[in-house]
Amino acid sequence: MDGIKYAVFTEKSTRLLGYNQYTSNVESESTRTEIKHWVELFFGVKVIAMNSHRLPGKGRRMGSIIGHTMHSNYKRMIITLQAGDSIPLLASYSIPPLIEKRT
Numbered sequence: 001m002d003g004i005k006y007a008v009f010t011e012k013s014t015r016l017l018g019y020n021q022y023t024s025n026v027e028s029e030s031t032r033t034e035i036k037h038w039v040e041l042f043f044g045v046k047v048i049a050m051n052s053h054r055l056p057g058k059g060r061r062m063g064s065i066i067g068h069t070m071h072s073n074y075k076r077m078i079i080t081l082q083a084g085d086s087i088p089l090l091a092s093y094s095i096p097p098l099i100e101k102r103t
Contacts, residue, residue, distance in 0.1 A: 002027070003026050003027050003029075003030035003034055003035055003038060004024055004025075004026050004030075004035065004038060004039075005024070005025045005026060005027065005074055006024065006025055007022070007023065007024045008023040008024055008025055008076065010023070016078065019080075020080060020081050020082075020083065020085070020086070021078050021079065021080045021081075022078070022079045022081065022087055023076065023077070023078050023079075024076070024077055024079070025074045025075070025076055025077075026052075026074060026075060026076075026077050027073070027074060027075075028054070028073055028074055028075050032050050032052065032077075035050065035077055035079070036050060036079075039079060039087075043087050043088070045081050045082065045085035045086070045087065046081065046082040046085055047079055047080070047081060047082075048080045048081065048082055049079075049080040050077055050078070050079050050080070051077070051078040051080075052075050052076065052077045052078075053075065053076055054075045054076075055074075055075070055076060056068075057069040057070050
């Protein structure tokens with residue numbers, strides 16, 4: 001699994017686990033078909049959909065020149081699996097309960 005770097009655990013990605021969607025960072029040169037093939041082969045699941053996006057760079061300033069850095073070495077993939085399938089390493093991650101606001 002050369003293309004998949006690591007799983008992402010953010011607030012949004014933990015919420016997406018309830019919809020059977022898994023988030024991970026992959027190498028920027030990897031294509032959707034390569035990642036789909038790797039996930040299906042390695043985990044033995046059926047991938048329904050894949051969404052990908054490149055993360056925006058952080059703003060940098062050097063004197064009066066304003067620029068930004070590039071996140072060119074990876075992109076983020078949201079992988080939707082068929083109902084009933086799950087990735088075993090991430091399925092055990094428990095979703096924290098919602099905290100109700102006081103009234």
